[in-house]
Amino acid sequence: MVHDSIQQKFMAALDTLVDQVKVDRSVLAALLCGSLSHDIVWTKSDIDLVLVTVDDKKVEQSDLSLYADGVSVHAMLIPRTEFRKMVEGSVRNSFTHSFLTKGRLLYTHDPTIADLCATLADSGRRDKQVQLLRAATHALPAIDKAHKWFVTRGDLDYTALWILYAATPLAQVEVIGAGRLADREVIPQAMLLNPAFFKTVYTDLLNARKTRDSVQAALDAIDGYVAGRAPMVFESILDHLRDVGEARSCREIEDHFKRNFDIGGVTTACEYLADQGLIGTASTPARLTKKSNVEVQELAFFYIGPS
Amino acid sequence: MVTGLSGSGKSSLAFDTIYAEGQRRYMESLSTYAKRFVAHVTKPDVDFVFGLSPVISIEQKTLTSNPRSTVGTMTDIASYLNLLYATIAQPHCPRTGEPAPSRSASQIREAILSLPEGAEIALRAPVFKVYGEELDVILTDVRKKGCRWLIVDGQAVDISAEVGLDESTVQNMDAVVDRFVVSHKHEKAIKAGIANTLLVGDGLIQLHVVKGASKAETARFYEGVCSATHHFVYGDIGPAYFVFNDPESACRTCGGLGVDKLTHPELLVPDPQRSIRGGCFVREAFKYNPDTWDGRMMYSLSAAIDFPLDVPWKDLAESARHAILYGIEPKKMPVRTPPDAKVRRDEHEGREVGFHGIARRIERHYRRYRQRGEASSRMEEWLDKVMVERTCPDCNGARLRATRLLFTVAGKTIYDLGQLHFDELHAFLGTVKPTGRSADAGRQVVKEIRGRLELLLGIGLDYLSLNRRAGTLSGGESQRIRLSTQIGSGLMGMLYVLDEPSIGLHPKDNVKMIATLESLRDIGNTVIVVEHDEDTIRAADHVVEIGGPGDDRRSAQVPAIADGSVLLRQAIDCRADEAAPGERKGAGRSRGTREQSEVDRRHVSARHARRDHRCVGIRQEHAGERDPLQGALETAGRHADAAGGSRRRGRC
Ligand SMILES: [Zn+2]
Numbered sequence: 001m002v003h004d005s006i007q008q009k010f011m012a013a014l015d016t017l018v019d020q021v022k023v024d025r026s027v028l029a030a031l032l033c034g035s036l037s038h039d040i041v042w043t044k045s046d047i048d049l050v051l052v053t054v055d056d057k058k059v060e061q062s063d064l065s066l067y068a069d070g071v072s073v074h075a076m077l078i079p080r081t082e083f084r085k086m087v088e089g090s091v092r093n094s095f096t097h098s099f100l101t102k103g104r105l106l107y108t109h110d111p112t113i114a115d116l117c118a119t120l121a122d123s124g125r126r127d128k129q130v131q132l133l134r135a136a137t138h139a140l141p142a143i144d145k146a147h148k149w150f151v152t153r154g155d156l157d158y159t160a161l162w163i164l165y166a167a168t169p170l171a172q173v174e175v176i177g178a179g180r181l182a183d184r185e186v187i188p189q190a191m192l193l194n195p196a197f198f199k200t201v202y203t204d205l206l207n208a209r210k211t212r213d214s215v216q217a218a219l220d221a222i223d224g225y226v227a228g229r230a231p232m233v234f235e236s237i238l239d240h241l242r243d244v245g246e247a248r249s250c251r252e253i254e255d256h257f258k259r260n261f262d263i264g265g266v267t268t269a270c271e272y273l274a275d276q277g278l279i280g281t282a283s284t285p286a287r288l289t290k291k292s293n294v295e296v297q298e299l300a301f302f303y304i305g306p307s
Numbered sequence: 308m309v310t311g312l313s314g315s316g317k318s319s320l321a322f323d324t325i326y327a328e329g330q331r332r333y334m335e336s337l338s339t340y341a342k343r344f345v346a347h348v349t350k351p352d353v354d355f356v357f358g359l360s361p362v363i364s365i366e367q368k369t370l371t372s373n374p375r376s377t378v379g380t381m382t383d384i385a386s387y388l389n390l391l392y393a394t395i396a397q398p399h400c401p402r403t404g405e406p407a408p409s410r411s412a413s414q415i416r417e418a419i420l421s422l423p424e425g426a427e428i429a430l431r432a433p434v435f436k437v438y439g440e441e442l443d444v445i446l447t448d449v450r451k452k453g454c455r456w457l458i459v460d461g462q463a464v465d466i467s468a469e470v471g472l473d474e475s476t477v478q479n480m481d482a483v484v485d486r487f488v489v490s491h492k493h494e495k496a497i498k499a500g501i502a503n504t505l506l507v508g509d510g511l512i513q514l515h516v517v518k519g520a521s522k523a524e525t526a527r528f529y530e531g532v533c534s535a536t537h538h539f540v541y542g543d544i545g546p547a548y549f550v551f552n553d554p555e556s557a558c559r560t561c562g563g564l565g566v567d568k569l570t571h572p573e574l575l576v577p578d579p580q581r582s583i584r585g586g587c588f589v590r591e592a593f594k595y596n597p598d599t600w601d602g603r604m605m606y607s608l609s610a611a612i613d614f615p616l617d618v619p620w621k622d623l624a625e626s627a628r629h630a631i632l633y634g635i636e637p638k639k640m641p642v643r644t645p646p647d648a649k650v651r652r653d654e655h656e657g658r659e660v661g662f663h664g665i666a667r668r669i670e671r672h673y674r675r676y677r678q679r680g681e682a683s684s685r686m687e688e689w690l691d692k693v694m695v696e697r698t699c700p701d702c703n704g705a706r707l708r709a710t711r712l713l714f715t716v717a718g719k720t721i722y723d724l725g726q727l728h729f730d731e732l733h734a735f736l737g738t739v740k741p742t743g744r745s746a747d748a749g750r751q752v753v754k755e756i757r758g759r760l761e762l763l764l765g766i767g768l769d770y771l772s773l774n775r776r777a778g779t780l781s782g783g784e785s786q787r788i789r790l791s792t793q794i795g796s797g798l799m800g801m802l803y804v805l806d807e808p809s810i811g812l813h814p815k816d817n818v819k820m821i822a823t824l825e826s827l828r829d830i831g832n833t834v835i836v837v838e839h840d841e842d843t844i845r846a847a848d849h850v851v852e853i854g855g856p857g858d859d860r861r862s863a864q865v866p867a868i869a870d871g872s873v874l875l876r877q878a879i880d881c882r883a884d885e886a887a888p889g890e891r892k893g894a895g896r897s898r899g900t901r902e903q904s905e906v907d908r909r910h911v912s913a914r915h916a917r918r919d920h921r922c923v924g925i926r927q928e929h930a931g932e933r934d935p936l937q938g939a940l941e942t943a944g945r946h947a948d949a950a951g952g953s954r955r956r957g958r959c
Contacts, residue, residue, distance in 0.1 A: 025492070055499030081499045084485060085453030110493060112486045119455075124467030245636065245661030247600060255675060260443045262451070280655050282600040297599060304658055 013071040029108035047073040135172035136233035142166035156210045241303035247282035249300045280304045308847030315853045329362025360802040379773035389546035395741045395749035396714035400534045407534035409541040418532040426489045426519030431481040432508025438701035454482040551706035560701035568694035570666040579621035587620040597645035611640035634664035725774035733760040762791040767816030783811040799831035809840035
């Protein structure tokens with residue numbers, strides 16, 4: 001009941017504000033984002049409002065805090081062209097996109113903005129592949145560190161900390177893999193989808209007393225989780241190496257993913273795939289710097305699966 | 308005119324003293340901030356220099372090896388041509404070649420707003436395949452620019468989804484950049500949408516009426532603003548659109564250089580007598596070592612297609628040599644460890660892998676290097692050992708992106724014009740008759756270009772063309788080009804210092820050169836020339852001779868300063884009698900008498916310089932100002948002094 005009355009207070013404040021803003025012809029649309037649009041509000045909540053503005057040199061993209069009937073409103077002003085790019089362009093891989101996706105269009109003067117908002121929810125397969133690769137690539141270094149601290153020092157706390165670092169990108173893998181949009185608060189989302197796994201690698205590590213066994217269990221769970229999904233999350237890498245056919249140096253692979261998908265750090269992923277026996281390790285001659293005159297061997301990888 | 312025996316210090320006076328001091332003073336005038344970016348110039352060893360104008364030196368040296376510099380960029384004519392193309396050229400549809408209009412963004416906006424209120428219009432941008440680039444890279448780029456939908460050969464494709472596009476069959480791609488409902492209240496959105504589409508489409512917009520307008524209205528709209536078949540219109544095309552040194556306009560493959568690099572078998576294998584194991588390849592390309600992956604690959608290849616590693620390269624079968632250099636794609640070969648490997652590694656033994664060849668690998672590295680846009684002299688050095696230059700296969704040497712070459716003036720592209728010799732270009736531009744709303748501006752530009760060409764023709768450069776690389780010019784040619792540019796720039800009150808402009812000139816061209824120097828003077832400049840050439844000396848207003856006859860080649864002793872060509876006999880070995888007055892066109896008249904009467908070494912001050920001298924030399928007259936020549940002459944005297952010689956005073 002308390003929540004309801006807070007909700008009502010917020011909605012009333014919002015209505016007042018929207019009525020004011022509607023009259024402003026330089027604001028084309030208002031989207032209600034944040035918790036009021038889809039979640040439970042509490043007294044410290046504020047209203048997140050995205051205002052799509054006309055494209056004009058005098059109207060800049062900016063954030064400002066408004067005050068409406070005792071409720072603070074966080075308003076983001078986004079010019080229409082920028083808004084369009086956020087919705088349709090590759091910026092949509094970012095947090096902003098999920099923020100917008102969960103939003104609700106309150107009103108618009110421009111019917112094409114309504115059309116744009118309607119497409120927000122569906123994420124294409126190519127985008128999904130890129131997002132998965134990015135999340136998984138992000139998780140790997142933390143997993144490595146966790147293993148290192150467990151094996152070399154037996155430091156349970158520090159190992160657990162690294163596992164917890166990995167939990168967020170792993171939760172992204174879970175959520176994106178399930179075809180949903182990963183939010184800023186992604187672990188609670190993922191816990192609903194895969195409770196057993198996230199209990200082991202997240203809840204238990206936080207709540208239960210850490211033992212060698214429980215930490216070992218978490219590490220095992222993670223290894224199994226990533227190994228089981230490797231062909232899916234690293235599909236782009238496997239595809240690329242299959243397409244090129246011969247060995248490629250780390251630098252070449254990094255370049256390719258930076259250019260083609262705007263993702264960095266895939267060498268770690270390649271090393272992981274090689275450890276898993278999914279790709280082969282080779283080497284190519286290289287020079288360390290532009291000035292080097294000595295040739296060294298650079299790590300390279302090649303595809304070994306079926307063509 | 309500064310003359311004298313070689314080694315007497317002529318250039319030292321002209322360049323190391325007068326020019327250097329002028330430069331130094333100019334630098335002094337710069338802000339401390341600007342000074343940090345220019346090399347420090349030391350003060351010449353002189354007591355003082357008086358009345359110096361801003362100095363420009365035009366030396367013989369080919370100053371630049373910059374591959375981006377062409378005759379066009381040196382002369383500024385390239386800039387005028389860019390302007391001409393932006394103003395009056397006829398653009399064409401990139402797909403059909405039919406004429407397409409070029410409009411300003413606001414004209415396009417007006418046209419859109421003329422559609423019935425409530426009609427829906429989509430703005431699309433053509434997306435072109437890029438030579439040697441995967442479709443993925445292009446799509447990623449389109450996504451980054453904020454587009455999700457692509458119209459591929461008429462079909463809408465969501466590029467955020469997996470795109471199963473077959474690169475080889477895809478013909479036309481257009482990215483949907485924006486969509487609008489036509490209404491004056493959306494004018495600002497439409498304006499921003501047009502600008503954004505032009506950015507994605509690199510100057511091109513495809514207009515597409517989605518709904519809300521009748522057939523007739525739609526047809527009228529298309530007819531008024533865009534090309535017939537694909538509804539393209541070029542928007543806001545400015546001169547920069549045609550600048551090959553602008554990364555946005557430069558050919559994507561060669562980056563505006565017009566040339567590309569390719570491996571060459573003879574560079575890769577300098578000694579075909581050697582075997583692969585014996586090191587037949589240049590070290591930069593491949594070195595056989597059975598303990599590296601490369602060595603393993605080479606051994607595997609030799610096993611797979613059966614060729615020996617220790618037979619001279621020249622004795623290998625042509626098919627084997629081809630496979631080694633260019634690979635065996637799409638075939639695979641089993642991995643084999645060479646028997647001579649020190650460490651036996653069984654991992655991957657027998658696995659099937661591909662092999663793309665040694666030459667292909669170098670070309671791949673080269674492309675990556677180019678794509679990163681880096682400049683590394685070490686890398687260039689490395690590449691030069693194994694690659695040769697060829698005309699860029701993407702732009703065919705035009706340096707520009709293909710869309711730029713869809714603009715023609717009287718049927719010729721900007722590249723075509725750059726290929727014409729100056730005399731042909733001059734004649735061609737004479738036939739260009741600009742029409743339409745920019746006709747006046749176009750005529751002005753044509754006139755300006757022709758004027759500049761005339762200057763170049765005037766100094767015997769009729770055989771050059773704008774596309775010619777600056778690095779391929781002789782020192783004399785580049786000096787004359789820079790000279791004509793100076794005249795074209797119309798600067799006044801400058802002091803020009805030139806180094807032996809007559810070198811390498813045909814006598815008939817030398818006459819033209821002298822005339823050019825005269826016109827530099829006539830528009831209000833001072834010209835100092837270091838020269839041995841008789842005709843040029845004869846043409847001078849004033850001659851400074853350093854280390855004259857009978858001086859026993861003691862250098863920089865005495866500056867002899869003479870009015871007109873009084874020093875001629877000494878300077879040119881006493882052949883004064885040969886030079887009859889009026890013999891040379893435009894150089895005689897007032898001078899003849901003096902020439903005959905005065906042969907002694909009288910030193911004449913600048914004050915005696917006469918306005919009516921029909922000859923080249925140090926001269927400039929500004930009403931009410933001190934004659935800079937006087938300063939120069941004083942400098943000359945002091946220069947000689949500084950050089951340690953006994954000095955005869957120049958001034959009487
Ligand atoms: Zn090119």
